[in-house]
Amino acid sequence: MKKFFGFLGMAVLGGALTLGGYKMLMNDKVVVERTITQPIKTVTASFNPALNKASSIANTVDFTVAAANSVHAVVHVKNTAIRTQANPLDIFFGNGNGTRKFEQVGTGSGVIISSDGYIVTNNHVIDNATALEITLNNKKKYAAELIGTDKENDIALLKIEADEELPYIPFSNSDEIKIGEWVLAVGNPYNLTSTVTAGIVSAKGRDLEGNSAIDSFIQTDAAVNPGNSGGALVNTRGELVGINTAISSRTGSFIGYSFAVPSNIAKKVIDDLLEFGTVQEAILGINIDNSDQSIEGVKISSLTEGSGAEVSGLKSGDVIKKVNNVNISKFSELRGQLTAKRPGDFVDITVERSGDLLTKKVKLTKKNIFASKSFNIYLKDLPKKDQKKYDITGGAVIIQNRNKSLDYYGVKEGYIITKINKKAVIDAADAAKTLDAVNGKGNPVYLEVINLEGQKERYAFR
Template identity: 70%
Template sequence: MKKAFSFLGMAILGGALTLGGYKMLFDKDQIVERTLNPIETVRTNYTPTYKSTGTVESTTDFTIAAESTVHAVVHVKNTAVRTQVNPWIERFYGGGSGTRKFEQVGTGSGVIISPDGYIVTNNHVIDGASNLEITLNNQKKYPAKLIGTDAANDIALLKIEADIDLPYVPFADSDTIKIGEWVLAVGNPYNLTSTVTAGIVSAKGRDLEGNRNIESFIQTDAAVNPGNSGGALVNTRGELIGINTAISSKTGSFIGYSFAVPSNIAKKIIDDILEFGQVQQAILGINVDAEFKEEGVRIDAVSDGSGAKKAGLKEGDIIKKVNNVKISKFSELRGQLTAKRPGDEVILTVERDGELINKNVKLTKKDTFISSSINIILKDITKAEKRKFNIENGVKIVRNGNKNLIYYGVKEGFIITKINKKPVTNADQVSQLLDSSLGKGQPLYIEVINLEGEKERYVFRY
């Protein structure tokens, strides 16, 4: 009997413990479930902020930029007819028997910048083309028309006619990009369809050695290879901040750095081509001290009658900012001016005698142009010179640093009237034509008016 009561007591005690434990455990579980609800609410509320500008830029998810860009980057096919002359055959047989014509095909990339089919690419992608063909990312092909070019900044504008609105990439303000910011390079390397690579902005206002006149590249470590030229460099919102132009390589393939023309410069060039038919170059009217090694740009001389002179700038002033954009070196100053037009006003912050002062400067039109390929400086002729020599067009040589030209008697003051038998109308046109023509093994025919008003003709091969 005692044993039965003992078992009953143990059962009651065990049941009590089980019931108490059950209650304790289930009460805690209910509390935990309720505390999770606010956490789930926080997560739900976080979703919209992911789509905000600041959050997209801080992530490494590039799908938004890639999806909005890849269909607006096109493949550019350039077909050019080249002429090859065998001087020995021509010498013995004559009559053009030593001349052979052949087609040469080049490829690159381009960026659609408007729904009606305007496309920006590099000038070197389409240079010398007799036929241009655009292939969209969906493989549809269209013939393209060349609207205008600027060899100095390596930009060209094309147009295709499509029966639908095309996807396009909007421009961003390239002045606002920061070193270390994520960017995407989109193009057609090695004849592939649109390809996306990622990197960061490595430097701004970068100048390159060689004959390029651009001295304000965006440098990035995004992989760019042959065929990427003319493609898009975009930010994480899919906005255009540059046109991919060059790579730093000894092999011809990407080995670490690539360079892009800033979007502000590209947009200004495109606007000029559409409005004026040619690029309007603006200048301050100063010479700079090339030996100045500190931060900023030191003014060495101020031209009479220039906007800089009228604004009160002086020799020795150090330019620190343009429109509140910091200027550390000449390439950054040049980049700011290239994105402006004659007549525009800029606010220069300069250091004078240890103090910072602001000057409003009205930019003037550039009137002298350098042909770096043959080392001459050119200027448009005046109406008086047209009357004096009884000519309708021409460009004057104001400085001649070419030993071959000097040897053959070409002097400062000579007026170039024709190149390759075609009339020339302005100095900018002639400088670009000379720089793009020479070095390709083709003869260059130049007709000039000498100081006595007589016509002279020269043939050059470089």
């Protein structure tokens, strides 16, 4: 009997030990099985911070500082022009000369760029104005003086005399702005003052088909409408990166994209107008080969004799890749860089030649060939020796003629234009500008030229 209870005790003890060991082993396995969800948590954890970071960035983009720094420095520009219109009733009843004059009012925006009242706007905002009125954000009104204009880049400089220091927007380096960067458009669309819209930079160096002005716009999706022209495009620090100029639209209203003149170009134009009264255009002295559209960069087809490009060692066939470390992928980007420079400036031009990258320091020269796009001719300055030969001051030589009317009358390349509408021609730039201003306005254009035999000829064109 005692032996039976001994065996029974040993069996119970063994069972207890076995059960305890089993439970210990099973508990360990249960813990391991529960940790199988940890890889999922780890994957999720490694993904969530990216989402949180994106959400954090979106939430920390604050436009209030930029808006506060710029809204008071953007003004309303009122352009009043006196127009003449035919009035057939005067002729029919014999009460007048067949015309009537009326007042036409246009509006736009402008940007104060100095505390003493200098204002930049678009040329098309103030074109043909007989009176200009500026309204500040605080409703104060001032008469404005036109300091100078540059039709090619669609920039105009105005000045008002205020009895206080004015808020202004400082210039930023537009080369440093990046695609995808937030920007604000500040202006007066539809006469709604102090309007701020936001968007991102969609593209840089944008050239617009059919646009005769600048070919190096900043493209943005910030809403810009009629009346915004001449207003500010600013970065999130409230610094000026562009002057809003155009919209891409079939309706006349904003449908997705707007375009601004880069601040570097606007500043250079303003500096030239203040110092010289006219824009100083700089050129490399090259001709472009556009035959291969797949090339990233600008391919040189030939060089002008004696130009900075030739002197520096650039060659035909070189592909321009950079200007002063700014990447160049197309001609509009190259033009944009050169437009922001002056004759006499040095630039580092990086080119690809036979697979190698070379950098040459090039001295920019003054532009000496000018096109009258409406008259379809190319002109250059008459050399001093020829001015002395013909006893004239100024003059412009026709170096390329695509005008069928001139062809019809026998006007050839090498003819010298001395007068336009009885006004003496100063130089080629003056001649091209004058022809574009008067041609196609409905009035005749009178040209006085010197032919290849040195004889004077006069022509009238409609």
